[in-house]
Amino acid sequence: MKEIKRPTIIDVARAAKVGASTVSRHVRGGKSVSPAVAKRIGIAIAQLGYEPNTLARSLRVGRSQTLGVLFPHVNNVFFGNAIRTIQFEARRSGFTVMLLTHQEDAQLQQEQLASLKRSQVDGLILVPAAETNIAQVRAILGNTPVVAFDRPLGNALDSVMLDNEMAGLRATEHLLWHKHRHIISVTAPYKLNPLHSRLKGHKEAMEAAGRKVETIIWADSEQLKRELCLALKRKRGPATAVLSMSYSVTIAILSALRDRNIRLDQIAFIGIDDLEFASFLDPSLTTVAQPAEQFAKIAVEQLLKRTTGAKESPVQVTLPGTLILRASCGCDPALSKGR
Amino acid sequence: MKEIKRPTIIDVARAAKVGASTVSRHVRGGKSVSPAVAKRIGIAIAQLGYEPNTLARSLRVGRSQTLGVLFPHVNNVFFGNAIRTIQFEARRSGFTVMLLTHQEDAQLQQEQLASLKRSQVDGLILVPAAETNIAQVRAILGNTPVVAFDRPLGNALDSVMLDNEMAGLRATEHLLWHKHRHIISVTAPYKLNPLHSRLKGHKEAMEAAGRKVETIIWADSEQLKRELCLALKRKRGPATAVLSMSYSVTIAILSALRDRNIRLDQIAFIGIDDLEFASFLDPSLTTVAQPAEQFAKIAVEQLLKRTTGAKESPVQVTLPGTLILRASCGCDPALSKGR
DNA sequence: CTGTTAGCGCGTTCAC
C-alpha cells in the first residue's frame, strides 16, 4: 500500500482506458457517458481510491464552492446553532463552509476577511464587529457577495436579523404588565446596532407607559455591581425589574448579582437572547430567543442566490423573537417546566 | 471601478515591468529582490488591489496551508475555547482552519472526512465520533496527518486528551473526603473511551474506600429521572452525592432534578467538564475543567510537525484536569466567589 | 538579482 502520491484524473483515465475528459464528465454525473465506459471508470476510481482535487477544480471553474462564515466567536447557543444550520444548508447545496472568528476585534476582522478573500470563497456570511462599515468590508472583499447576519451593515447588503426594536418593546411590555414601575435596562458599551434598537424599543414601551427610562451601560464588573445595587436598593422607588439587552450582558448581570448576594428571586428579570442554561437557574430565566436556524437558512439561501449572480436589490429580512416565559419575569414557575 | 475580474500575478508583473516570478518572490517576502524593483511591485499591487490566489498556489506547491478541524459540534465551552485557540495558533503559523462538525454521527463524520480530503487539508484535528476506528479514518484520509483530540483513536496516532481516569478518581475522592458514603455516578450510553476511563477512575476510588459502585447509564430523560429519584430517595442508604461523567450528562441531570423538584442543595454534586454557567447555579457547581487552550496548542504544534514530515513515533499527550471547587460538592460557598 | 518556461489537476472547447 505504497501511496506515494494521490491518483489524478489521468491515472483513472489510463486505468479505464479512456480519455481524461470522459472521466471528468462521469465524476460530475449527469453528462452522457455510455454505460459500459461508466462501469469501467467506476471500477478504476474505486481501485485507485481516486478523489477529485477540489483545488484544481476550483481553479479551473473559478468558483470554490466554499462559503465563508465570519462570526465573533462560537461560544453561545445562538451562534452555535446558527453555525450548525449554516453548515447543514450549505452542504445540501454542495458547498463547504470555512468558519473563522474575529473575537469582536475590528483589526482581526479585516485580516480574516483578507484570508477569506484569498481563499476565493464564493460568498460570505458575516456578523460584523462593532463600528464596521460596509466600505471597509468591500475594500477587502471586492464584489464577493456578503450577507450580514444578526447585525446590520448598511442597506446595500442582504441581511437577516432579529426585529430588535420589537424584542425590546415586547420584553418591556411584559415587565410592565407584571406591574413593575421601575425597570432598569442594562446594555453593553459596544456600538452595536442591535443593542441600540433593543434599547429603543424598550424606551418606546416605557414612555408609552409614562415610566422613566433608566439605563446602565455596563463598562466593567465593579461599576455594574455598584450601579445595579444602587438602583435596586435605593429607598425612593427602587427598581424591581431588570432587562438585559444581550447574552453577554446577562452573564455580567448574573455575575454581579451573585457577587452581591442578591438572589434572582428578589427581582424580576428578562434577558434578550436565550441562554442554554436559562431553565436551570432558580428562578428560571425568561428570555427572548432568536430563531437561529431560520436566520441561517435564509442567509444561506440568499447568499447562494447571489453567488449565481442574482442582481435584485438587497433584501433585509427581519424576524421576530420569541418571548420564552419562564419564572424570572414573575410568571408562574410551573410554566418553566416546558423546558 | 469596473472590477470585472481579479488581477493576477501577471497583471502585476506587467504593471511593474518585471517578470512574474519576481513578483512571486516579492509577495512571499524574504527572497532577494532589489529595493527599486520591490518598490515598483509594491505600487503595482496596491494600485491593482492584487491578492494572491491561494487556490492556485496550493495547487502548485501541493500543500493547502489549511488545517481541517472536525468536531462533534461547537456548543460547549470546552470545544468553543479549543476552536478559538486552534484557529489562533494555526494563524500564527500561516495556516487557515476549515472547521466542520459531525454531530456525533459516524455517517456524517465519514462524509466530512471525505470533504476535508478533497479540500486537500494538510492535516486534521479530529474529535472522533463514538465507535470510530482508525481504519475507517485512514481509508478516507490516506496518509494525511491526523491528531486525535479529546478522545483516543488507537495508539498509531498522535493524540491529546484529559487524564480521564485521574479525573474520575480525583472527583470521587473529593466526594469521599466530604464523607459521602453513597455516591451515584451517571454516564452516557455512548461508547466513548473518555467516559469509560472516567468511570474506571471512579470505581477505583470507590473500591479503595470500600464503597459500592452504583452507576446510572442515562438512556432517556424519563429513565434518568426515575433511577435518579430512586437512588436519592430510597430508605436504606440513599445516595447523597452525584458524579456526572460529562457535559451533556450534567445537563441531563440538571434537567431531571429540576423536573422532579429536587434542589441542588439537597445533594452533593461534581461534574466532569466545566460549564460556562457553573458559577451561576445555586449552589454553584464544582467541576473538573479541561485545559482546552493547552490541548489546542499541543494539537496544532504536533500536527504542524507532522505536516512537515516528522516521522517520530506517535505521541499521546495526557493532561490533568483541574478540580474547580465551588459550592455543590459541599465546600464552603464562599469559595465560589472566585469565579 | 531577474526573466522564461513548464507544469500542478482539472474542465472545457472542438474536432473526430
Place this chain on the structure above:
DNA sequence: GTGAACGCGCTAACAG
C-alpha cells in the same frame, strides 16, 4: 459518445 489540446494562477527550475 469520446479524446486531444489548452489554460485557470501560481511557483520551481533553470538560464541569463
